[in-house]
Amino acid sequence: MGQWTKKERFEALLSGEKADRPTVSAWKHFLDKEQSAEDLATATIEFTNKYNWDWMKINPRATYLSEVWGNRFDFNDYEWVFPKQLSATINAPKEVWSIERQDVNSSAPLLEQLEAVRRIRQGLPDTPIIQTVFSPLTVLLFIAGRAFYVNQQLYGSEEKVSLEALFVDNRAGVHKALHAIALTMADYVSELDKAGIDGLFYAVTGTAHHKLFDLQQFNEFSRPYDLIVLEAARHKKNIMHTCGDYAKPELFNDYAIDGISWDTKAEGNADISASLKATKVGGVDHRYFNESDAAKIRLEAEVALTQMKDEPFMLAPNCAVPPNASEVALTEFKQTVK
Numbered sequence: 001m002g003q004w005t006k007k008e009r010f011e012a013l014l015s016g017e018k019a020d021r022p023t024v025s026a027w028k029h030f031l032d033k034e035q036s037a038e039d040l041a042t043a044t045i046e047f048t049n050k051y052n053w054d055w056m057k058i059n060p061r062a063t064y065l066s067e068v069w070g071n072r073f074d075f076n077d078y079e080w081v082f083p084k085q086l087s088a089t090i091n092a093p094k095e096v097w098s099i100e101r102q103d104v105n106s107s108a109p110l111l112e113q114l115e116a117v118r119r120i121r122q123g124l125p126d127t128p129i130i131q132t133v134f135s136p137l138t139v140l141l142f143i144a145g146r147a148f149y150v151n152q153q154l155y156g157s158e159e160k161v162s163l164e165a166l167f168v169d170n171r172a173g174v175h176k177a178l179h180a181i182a183l184t185m186a187d188y189v190s191e192l193d194k195a196g197i198d199g200l201f202y203a204v205t206g207t208a209h210h211k212l213f214d215l216q217q218f219n220e221f222s223r224p225y226d227l228i229v230l231e232a233a234r235h236k237k238n239i240m241h242t243c244g245d246y247a248k249p250e251l252f253n254d255y256a257i258d259g260i261s262w263d264t265k266a267e268g269n270a271d272i273s274a275s276l277k278a279t280k281v282g283g284v285d286h287r288y289f290n291e292s293d294a295a296k297i298r299l300e301a302e303v304a305l306t307q308m309k310d311e312p313f314m315l316a317p318n319c320a321v322p323p324n325a326s327e328v329a330l331t332e333f334k335q336t337v338k
Contacts, residue, residue, distance in 0.1 A: 010055050010128040010198065013312040014237040014258035014279050022305060022313040023054035024337040026289075026330060028321045029081045034061040037112045041119030048124055051334045055128040057201045057239075058120060059320060060113050065134050066142035067109040068102050068184065074156070081323065085156035088145030093165040099143065099177035102184045104191050114195050121196030128198040130239060133189070135204045136181040136225035137213075140174070149206035149244055163212075167221065174221065182225040186232035199237035199258070202230060206244040208251060218251075230256050239281055243319060245269065253277045263318040272304050279312045284333065286317035289325035294332035301336035 004012075009019040033043035040060065048056045062081050063073050066089075073083040090096055104110050113131070120129055134142075141148045144166060145157035153159055167174055189200065207213055207222055230238060239259035240252050246268035249260050253276060260278040264271050265285045272283050283304030288296045301315060315337055321330070 006054050006127050007198070011237060013314055014199075014239075016258075016279060016312055018312050022308070022315050022337055024315045024334055025053040025055050025057065026051070026317050026321050026325075026333060027057040027059050028325055029059050029062070029323050031078055031081065031323050034059075035075050037115035037119060040116045041123065044116075044120050045123035048127055051330055053127070053334070055130070055198075055314075056120075056124065058117065058129060058131050060116070060132060063142065064109050064113060065139045065185075068107050069099060069139075069143045069181075071143060071145075079155035081320075082155045085145060085154055088143065088157060090144040090161060090166075093161055093170045094173065096140075096144070096166060096170050096173040096177050099140075099180050101180040101187075104184065104187045110188055110191070114191055117192060117195040117197055128237075129196070130199040130201045130237075131192050131197050132201045132203060133185060133229065135202070135207065135222055136178045136185060136229065137207050137222040138203065138205045139181050139185075140177055141207070143177075148212070150209050150211045152206075167217065178221065178225045179228075182228040185229045189229060189232040193233075193236065197236065199239065200230075200233050201239050201241055201261075202226070202233075202257070203241040203243060206247075208242050208248045209244060209246045211246075215251075226255065240278065241319075249274060249276055259314060261316065261318070265318060272307055279314060280308065281314040281316050282318045283308070283313075283315050284317050286319045286321050289317065289321035289329045289333075294328055297329055297333050298336055301333060305336065 004020045009023055012019045030043040033039040044058055063083060070089040072086040074086055075083045077084040117131060138148045144161045145154060146159055147154040234256055237258045239261055240255060240257040241261040242249055245266045247262045249262040257278050259281045260276050261281040263269055264282055284297060284300045
């Protein structure tokens with residue numbers, strides 16, 4: 001093959017084939033530009049073009065899927081990447097029974113993101129773009145005002161609904177709710193396809209951590225609903241992201257995914273040499289971009305590229321880089337792949 005296009009390289013690597021080189025990309029939240037489709041699209045297009053990323057993960061505001069079921073937030077008050085929660089939809093365990101399938105084409109939060117995708121597709125016609133979608137289990141925790149990481153509280157939430165009250169005392173209601181969320185998200189995936197995405201960035205966040213859900217619980221409450229959403233995107237190129245400590249990337253070897261992203265530097269996690277079926281996406285500690293430590297970024301990138309030289313590989317940070325990541329750090333990272 002002669003000169004590779006971005007889409008050809010993206011498709012090849014996520015098909016398990018080697019390309020002329022690995023891809024390189026990074027993504028972050030634009031906290032002051034994520035409250036409208038126009039602002040998010042403009043920020044994403046400018047960021048992608050500035051660094052000429054090989055592909056782009058769209059980063060909507062972290063709360064957008066919980067807003068579909070009625071959670072409310074103060075977008076003038078953020079802690080990290082989370083706006084302050086004003087109200088949650090599930091405030092008592094039995095309210096989980098109220099969660100119903102939503103109509104994508106009458107949901108303001110989803111219509112907003114679909115419009116952003118259309119604008120980004122128009123602005124980046126030759127760059128593969130993938131949309132961030134959280135697992136139904138993650139969304140349900142959000143709707144109940146709970147954080148989806150161990151030992152973390154959602155900003156603005158008092159966490160009145162316990163995991164035991166939800167997943168043990170109202171187990172059947174949880175399954176009903178998860179099914180409704182999964183079907184809504186499958187519908188959303190179909191609309192994302194029409195809007196022009198190349199795939200999903202499917203995030204199970206911290207729910208694979210054994211202190212939040214053990215393997216049996218994860219297989220009961222996450223896996224069946226993950227498969228519903230991923231089946232809707234099966235003809236696309238999809239990257240699974242399993243976030244945080246003890247993220248168990250090997251748990252997803254039988255999922256219908258093309259890429260796998262995890263924090264190779266976090267406690268309890270395998271490094272980049274792990275035996276995984278999907279194409280590996282990552283290799284560099286995202287925290288270094290906060291420190292703007294270009295030397296560390298270059299060293300980790302070079303180590304990862306050397307380790308992965310005989311496999312299809314997509315160099316990326318292990319998670320979103322901080323919102324205040326410096327131009328120096330991002331430029332250094334981009335230049336590690338020639």
